[in-house]
Amino acid sequence: MAAAPHASGSLATGWRSLAVPLMLPTWLVIGTFLLVPVVLMGVYSVLTKDFRGGVVWEFSLAAYDQFFVTRGLFGDEPPQIEWTYIAIFWRSIWQAALATLLCLLIGFPTAWFIATRSPRHRALWVFLITVPYWVNLLIRTVSLRFLLRDQGPLNEGLLAIGVIDAPLRIINTDVAVQLGLFYSYLPFMVLPIYAAVERYNFALSEAARDLYAGPWTTLREIVLPVVKPGIVAGCILVFVPSLGAFLAPDLLGGAKTYMIGSLIDEQFRGSMGNWPFGGAVAMILMSLVLLVLLWQARAAGRGRR
Amino acid sequence: MAARTDMRRYAGFGLTTALCLTILYVPLAVIAVYSFNDDRSITNWAGFSLRWYADVFTGPEAPIFRAAAWNSLSIAALASTAATVIALAAAVAMIRGGRFHGRQASYALISLPLMVPEIVTAVATLVFFTAIGVRTGYGTILVAHITFCIPFAYLPIAARMQGIEESYELAARDLYASRWQAFRLILLPLMMPGIISGWLLAFIISLDDFIITNFVKGAGMETLPTAIFGSVKQGIKPNIMAISTLMLMVSVVFVTLSYLANRIGQKTR
Numbered sequence: 001m002a003a004a005p006h007a008s009g010s011l012a013t014g015w016r017s018l019a020v021p022l023m024l025p026t027w028l029v030i031g032t033f034l035l036v037p038v039v040l041m042g043v044y045s046v047l048t049k050d051f052r053g054g055v056v057w058e059f060s061l062a063a064y065d066q067f068f069v070t071r072g073l074f075g076d077e078p079p080q081i082e083w084t085y086i087a088i089f090w091r092s093i094w095q096a097a098l099a100t101l102l103c104l105l106i107g108f109p110t111a112w113f114i115a116t117r118s119p120r121h122r123a124l125w126v127f128l129i130t131v132p133y134w135v136n137l138l139i140r141t142v143s144l145r146f147l148l149r150d151q152g153p154l155n156e157g158l159l160a161i162g163v164i165d166a167p168l169r170i171i172n173t174d175v176a177v178q179l180g181l182f183y184s185y186l187p188f189m190v191l192p193i194y195a196a197v198e199r200y201n202f203a204l205s206e207a208a209r210d211l212y213a214g215p216w217t218t219l220r221e222i223v224l225p226v227v228k229p230g231i232v233a234g235c236i237l238v239f240v241p242s243l244g245a246f247l248a249p250d251l252l253g254g255a256k257t258y259m260i261g262s263l264i265d266e267q268f269r270g271s272m273g274n275w276p277f278g279g280a281v282a283m284i285l286m287s288l289v290l291l292v293l294l295w296q297a298r299a300a301g302r303g304r305r
Numbered sequence: 306m307a308a309r310t311d312m313r314r315y316a317g318f319g320l321t322t323a324l325c326l327t328i329l330y331v332p333l334a335v336i337a338v339y340s341f342n343d344d345r346s347i348t349n350w351a352g353f354s355l356r357w358y359a360d361v362f363t364g365p366e367a368p369i370f371r372a373a374a375w376n377s378l379s380i381a382a383l384a385s386t387a388a389t390v391i392a393l394a395a396a397v398a399m400i401r402g403g404r405f406h407g408r409q410a411s412y413a414l415i416s417l418p419l420m421v422p423e424i425v426t427a428v429a430t431l432v433f434f435t436a437i438g439v440r441t442g443y444g445t446i447l448v449a450h451i452t453f454c455i456p457f458a459y460l461p462i463a464a465r466m467q468g469i470e471e472s473y474e475l476a477a478r479d480l481y482a483s484r485w486q487a488f489r490l491i492l493l494p495l496m497m498p499g500i501i502s503g504w505l506l507a508f509i510i511s512l513d514d515f516i517i518t519n520f521v522k523g524a525g526m527e528t529l530p531t532a533i534f535g536s537v538k539q540g541i542k543p544n545i546m547a548i549s550t551l552m553l554m555v556s557v558v559f560v561t562l563s564y565l566a567n568r569i570g571q572k573t574r
Contacts, residue, residue, distance in 0.1 A: 014478070014484040014487075015397055015398070015401035015402050015403075015484075016401075016402055016405065018397075018398070018402070019398040019401075019402025019403065019408075020398070020405060020407070022394040022395065022398035022402065023394070023395055023398045023402075023405075023407070023411050025390075025391040025394055026392075026394070026395040026411065026414060026415060026455060027411070027414060029391060029452055029455065030414050030415070030417055030418065030452055030455060031414065033430065033433070033448055033451075033452040034417055034418060034421065034426065034429070034430075034452050034453075035414070035417065036433060037426075037432060037433035038421060038425065038426075040429065040432055040433055040436055041425070041428060041429040041432045041433075044432055054435065106321060106325045106328070107325070109315070109317065109318040109321035109322065109325075110318075110321055110322045110325040110326075112315065113318045113321070113322040114322070116313040116314070123564075123568070127560075127564050128326060129325075129326075129329070130560065131329075131556075131557060131560050132330065132333065134509050134556045134557075134559060134560040135333060135552075135553050135556045135557075136512065136513045136530060136549075136552055136553070136556065137513055137515065138513075138530045138533060138534060139336075139533070139549040139552055139553060140332065140333070142336070142533070142537050142541060142545070142549060143332035143333055143335065143549070144332045145537075146332070146335065146336055146339070146541050146546070147331065147332045147335050147336075153335050153339075183329075183332070186325065186328070186329060187329075190325070202312060205312035205313075208312075209310060209312055215310060215312060215314075216315075218312060219315065240422070241422070241423070243422065244422030244423060244424045246423075247515065247516070251537065260424075261424045264424050264425070264428055265424065268428055268520065275432070278428060279428070279432065282424070282425045282428050282429070285422055286421065286422065286425050289420070289421075289422055290420075293420060
């Protein structure tokens with residue numbers, strides 16, 4: 001490895017005095033057009049809804065109240081927990097978790113297989129895994145919808161070879177959404193696990209074998225703990241975007257498969273929307289994502305020690 | 306001596322890999338094949354035809370597609386170029402700048418677009434532009450795209466720069482090259498594969514975006530993904546499959562170029 005590129009000779013190459021000016025464009029652009037907007041959205045979530053869409057600048061917790069509390073149909077009953085939106089969150093978490101599990105089941109063996117090829121061929125395998133990621137997500141989702149339709153090529157093919165008698169109803173179900181999320185983010189699972197397995201020292205496995213451990217015992221007891229950071233990273237990379245996904249639930253799911261993304265989207269459509277409520281849902285989603293990321297950072301920190 | 310088990314091999318892993326690649330490619334292959342179908346209904350196969358490709362360029366919806374394609378491509382080119390320049394400056398600061406004040410915060414800021422869920426970014430950006438009274442349209446899409454493209458351009462550039470030892474630049478400086486000359490004649494050429502990958506990645510990411518664009522595009526403004534989405538809502542039509550296949554091919558060309566840039570990069574390292 002090269003001597004630490006940071007700090008050491010920085011004075012000599014003369015970039016140190018320019019570091020702040022060089023960072024300035026990044027601060028300006030991401031600061032102005034992402035950080036400020038996110039903070040502003042947080043502010044909007046505690047303002048009063050304007051009936052023409054947008055907000056009135058008056059403090060109000062109505063949006064969070066609407067999310068968590070119900071007072072009956074006419075608002076005159078004692079406050080109770082509102083389950084509608086919590087249920088949407090719960091379903092989104094569940095869908096994202098199942099998609100993540102599916103990605104892990106397919107992704108881990110794939111990553112392992114690629115990492116154990118000869119170094120010359122690995123780049124080509126990784127290339128094959130990454131190509132679909134570069135294809136437009138909308139187009140991938142539309143392709144999946146086309147494939148899974150009731151009269152789509154999958155059903156026609158299965159009918160033709162006689163595996164099924166009636167077309168499988170996949171589209172507009174939870175399964176379609178899980179498949180869509182799985183299909184959208186599968187490469188995100190394979191790549192970090194691949195990176196971890198590639199660094200894995202196979203002498204450990206051989207030592208385990210010499211001590212009479214079978215291959216699957218070795219996988220469970222030796223390999224998995226060592227490559228765990230890669231697995232965790234892969235799971236996060238699939239779970240987090242799945243949680244707020246919009247395209248897969250919208251194009252593959254039906255009315256029953258409503259997820260957080262659609263709930264937020266709806267609040268900003270025309271005059272029917274509710275900007276403070278949409279802002280509140282977005283803030284709650286972001287807190288959830290932050291919790292997941294913090295948990296990962298802590299887990300990674302422990303792993304290093 | 307008994308044959309020793311190869312601890313790198315697990316039964317079924319090769320098969321799962323084959324399954325994984327099948328799942329990844331079959332939907333794309335299917336849509337590409339059906340885009341050549343000479344039939345108005347999308348279900349039956351009625352022979353090979355290029356009529357839907359002709360339809361994309363000359364049919365009744367051609368002007369919409371042409372305008373959308375122009376918007377998509379010009380925004381992607383401008384956004385990825387701006388993001389690459391910004392990311393290159395940031396990478397020099399982060400990797401050659403030593404422990405300057407605010408380094409940790411800068412790193413967090415660069416990764417922020419990757420951490421915030423897309424739908425949240427979309428909504429927040431819309432709220433922001435509405436609050437400051439900017440009309441949504443081409444300009445707002447461009448600004449939003451530059452913002453979320455920065456980390457994607459940054460990652461390959463930073464990865465490449467980390468692998469370049471400072472000694473090259475130091476040697477140039479010892480030979481009385483100015484800081485600028487050392488950058489332009491030594492660091493920049495060595496950085497090129499990273500810069501090209503970063504630009505290509507940012508370009509594709511910009512071209513790919515639907516959710517954020519959909520929120521900040523304003524009325525009457527379409528990019529390819531928003532136009533396709535609008536059309537698909539009424540059912541998948543054959544001309545959409547043709548246009549999807551064309552976009553698919555653009556993506557494949559780009560990823561191949563990026564792959565080659567990296568391979569050349571590895572040889573010159």
